[in-house]
Amino acid sequence: MLHLSFHFDRESEAPSASRPRRGGRSKSTSIPTPAPSSAPSSDPAPAPSTGTTNVPPAQTIDEETISRKRKEKSDVWPHFKRFKKDGVDKARCIYCNGVLMAPTKYGTSTLQNHKDSCLEKIEKGELIVDHLSSSRGQVHTLGTWKFDQIDARRALAEMIIVDELPFRYVEHEGFKRFMARVCPMFVLPSCQTVREDCIKVFFENRELLKDYFKTKCLGMVSLTTDTWTSLSNLNYMCITAHFIGRDWKLHKRIINFVQVTKHSGSEIGKQLASCLVEWGIRKVFCITMDNASVNDVVAIHMKEQLKEWGSDILDGKYLQMRCVAHIINLAVKDGLKETGKSVERVRESVKWVKSTPARSRKFKDCIEFEKIVSKKFVSLDVATRWNSTYLMLESAKPFEKAFQTLARNDKKFKKHLNEKKIWK
Numbered sequence: 001m002l003h004l005s006f007h008f009d010r011e012s013e014a015p016s017a018s019r020p021r022r023g024g025r026s027k028s029t030s031i032p033t034p035a036p037s038s039a040p041s042s043d044p045a046p047a048p049s050t051g052t053t054n055v056p057p058a059q060t061i062d063e064e065t066i067s068r069k070r071k072e073k074s075d076v077w078p079h080f081k082r083f084k085k086d087g088v089d090k091a092r093c094i095y096c097n098g099v100l101m102a103p104t105k106y107g108t109s110t111l112q113n114h115k116d117s118c119l120e121k122i123e124k125g126e127l128i129v130d131h132l133s134s135s136r137g138q139v140h141t142l143g144t145w146k147f148d149q150i151d152a153r154r155a156l157a158e159m160i161i162v163d164e165l166p167f168r169y170v171e172h173e174g175f176k177r178f179m180a181r182v183c184p185m186f187v188l189p190s191c192q193t194v195r196e197d198c199i200k201v202f203f204e205n206r207e208l209l210k211d212y213f214k215t216k217c218l219g220m221v222s223l224t225t226d227t228w229t230s231l232s233n234l235n236y237m238c239i240t241a242h243f244i245g246r247d248w249k250l251h252k253r254i255i256n257f258v259q260v261t262k263h264s265g266s267e268i269g270k271q272l273a274s275c276l277v278e279w280g281i282r283k284v285f286c287i288t289m290d291n292a293s294v295n296d297v298v299a300i301h302m303k304e305q306l307k308e309w310g311s312d313i314l315d316g317k318y319l320q321m322r323c324v325a326h327i328i329n330l331a332v333k334d335g336l337k338e339t340g341k342s343v344e345r346v347r348e349s350v351k352w353v354k355s356t357p358a359r360s361r362k363f364k365d366c367i368e369f370e371k372i373v374s375k376k377f378v379s380l381d382v383a384t385r386w387n388s389t390y391l392m393l394e395s396a397k398p399f400e401k402a403f404q405t406l407a408r409n410d411k412k413f414k415k416h417l418n419e420k421k422i423w424k
Contacts, residue, residue, distance in 0.1 A: 228384075
């Protein structure tokens with residue numbers, strides 16, 4: 001581009017008698033000399049021109065312009081962006097954002113050396129160039145980078161935590177091949193080391209959150225609790241803190257996930273108070289819990305604890321907040337009792353279809369036979385979430401004919417529904 005622009009400028013300019021040629025010799029017109037006179041002249045002969053004081057200013061400017069254009073033809077300029085600051089010519093490296101002096105009269109050897117150094121670092125992996133798209137095309141965001149095994153291990157642990165991956169993910173063959181291509185210098189840790197790194201990240205972030213509660217949390221902290229019993233009959237409780245930060249935005253953080261030995265109010269209250277002591281939280285505004293009688297005992301226990309700490313508000317009158325979602329779930333379950341058989345029929349049909357791969361395959365054959373087209377498959381509801389019951393009914397509705405075909409062709413399926421006394 002520089003050569004084409006230079007050629008265009010030379011052709012577009014009118015030829016000048018005082019402009020030097022490309023070879024360096026200037027084209028000059030002949031100056032007429034006076035005829036010799038018979039009478040001797042009394043004036044002294046003019047001094048010979050030195051070639052510096054009598055050169056027209058326009059010629060000097062043209063020589064500088066052409067000289068600059070010639071130097072811009074150097075192969076180093078595509079790697080720099082030229083600019084002027086305080087009247088001084090400078091160049092910015094497109095790889096490392098470094099700024100160098102770039103006066104045209106001193107040549108480009110310094111720029112050339114800097115360019116070669118940056119390219120060598122890129123080949124070694126010590127310099128990364130990111131390309132970010134913009135409305136005008138490609139914008140180069142540049143920065144130096146040096147490989148750090150410890151930093152890479154921490155990033156790996158954060159990936160395992162954020163994406164909820166198993167610790168053995170680092171031992172998967174595909175991941176090993178990928179890392180060998182992307183970053184061969186990174187030594188993959190074992191699953192046990194990854195586990196230790198994740199625990200270390202947890203404790204570091206917990207200390208940061210504790211400090212946040214002490215220094216950056218504005219006002220009171222509100223809590224929400226969720227308790228349930230697992231399939232193995234183990235009781236668990238999750239405690240979430242809700243607070244307003246200095247950015248005046250509502251934040252929430254899970255501060256405890258603990259196993260509860262007994263699903264009783266006194267035991268849950270003790271675990272909740274112990275969690276607040278561990279985090280150094282004393283100012284609690286309200287606690288949102290399920291609308292269950294066991295939580296009334298929890299509220300009484302926490303009122304006494306906050307009063308002992310001297311941080312209760314209005315004697316704990318508004319401490320207990322009953323979960324609206326739980327109340328709605330109870331109301332919907334009572335309403336579904338009016339259409340209980342219909343919902344139970346759909347629930348048992350879906351449960352049968354999803355119980356084994358063979359049954360699912362047979363049901364899919366019925367779907368193909370009835371030529372039913374649907375992107376979704378049937379889903380089973382959860383007893384404690386009324387909206388999941390709605391989603392179950394919604395997903396099963398397009399497959400009504402497929403269920404009827406399955407009942408005609410599969411005697412075990414029809415017998416199962418008859419035993420439940422929900423088939424008509």
